[in-house]
Amino acid sequence: MRTERHWQRARQVSEQARRKGALVPLDTLLLAIPGVEPFVVRQLLSSTPRHLRQGGPRPNPFLPWDSPLEVTLLEPAHVLLLNKYPVQEAHLLVITRDWRPQGGWIEASDWQAVRQVSQDTGGLWFFNSGARSGASQPHRHLQLLPRRPGEPSCPLAPLFLAQLAGTMAPWDWAYSLDRRTDPEGGSDLADLYLAHCRALQIGDPRCNSEPLHPYNLLFDDQWFLTVRREREHGAGFSVNALGFAGFLLSTEGSDREWLERHGPWSLLAHVAAARA
Template sequence: MRAERFWRAALEVSRTAASSGALIPLSTERLELPNCAPFILRRLQGAPPRHLREPGPRPNPFLPWDRPLEVGPLGPDHLLLLNKYPVQDGHLLLITQRWLPQSGWLSVSDWQAVAEVGADTGGLWFFNNSPTAGASQPHRHLQLLPRASGEPSCPLAADLLAQLDGRAALWPWAYRLDRRGPGDGNDLADLYAHHCASLGLGRPARDPQPLHPYNLLFDDDWFLTIRRSREHGAGFSVNALGFAGYLLLTGHSDLDWLQRHGPLRLLQEVAAPAAG
């Protein structure tokens, strides 16, 4: 059993930050659409937060970071921070303490920080490498939605495991999915490099930066990389969580289109096509 001290610390900081107004949870309502299962659809209520509005110049929220949202440092290079606009309680960001671009290559140091957190607190990790992949901030950050032991990490976790076992059809877009096991960060770094090379995203040792936008999703059991072609489809803004089975509807979303075509078609609209 994990100690889950990072998760418990995040919940404690969340209570204080919420009471001071530093934390602004998204207000949503769940929509039940039978043809969309197992996806979880939520409709945003009220005005969208800043990161969901039209893009434009804005200050880096992580330099300096908002101190009431700080959970704690991870060595000299990384920090755990609450997401100011969380999608659940304890929604964590793993950020670099100095400026590094979200669109650059993730480093061995980044993966070692992920492994340090993962040894204590499990859950669903995700990364949006650029605005085309759904990133709202240019400063490097990975995100973690903590999960209790034995709890599914996301709505599509069962489908991903079924694909790994050969019990489910493959998706019709460019992605790589592999099993993962416990490690010190090197296992994640190796999977990341392998996926990037096989999807044509490039190689960190050769290319200055990734050649195409992409998302990462992973938990204790699997590691998934998706090559992206665009950020929006049918009025939906789709980041890595879309490929985990979570969709957020705003005033721009075409719900009729989604009901006609289904969530998998939406993901196909925003992912790069699978190689012939």
């Protein structure tokens, strides 16, 4: 039984960080666009945060990290932080304390840190491997949107389970999907990650110094999904791993008429690599 102490602590830190101005939640509006269900599309009402703007080098916000956003240290080498610009309350980041590249391989120590958190607090985990898969920062970080037991982790979770049950046809983009075997313990994560990277020709850390292609990871207690990416943008939408979970954010440059005409599945097919 999870105690959710990290989640409770994140809420307390969120309130303190908001008062100090260190936490800047994004103001959004849920859009009613015909035909996009089960996707959830939100319009960004706040000014576009720096991590969504194009162009120019950016300072590393994690060296050092903003101390009012710190939830807890994860021994021996990671820290649990609040996302500075959340759409959902208590959006959490697991980051390396020292510099590790987002575009490098996820390592055993990273999975150890994820396990520390997931044994206490569950939800939707995701990872963007680099700029072409929606990463806004080059410093290694995995992300968690906490969920209550029994609560769907994301809008597309029922479809992933249907695929695993063999009751739904596969999509036409390059992805691997497997059922989790150790939901809270997390001992299956590293093996699933490596198996998916090999299956999608992303590479193998035993042979390749870094991944050969950009990709997204998404997982909860029941499933683990890897998507090989081709490009980051489509129809003016910036698509990271959350797009493949069923969450899309419309900004001032997004073509909502295109989305209504073609649908979100076409958007995902556009930004993902084609299935071999």
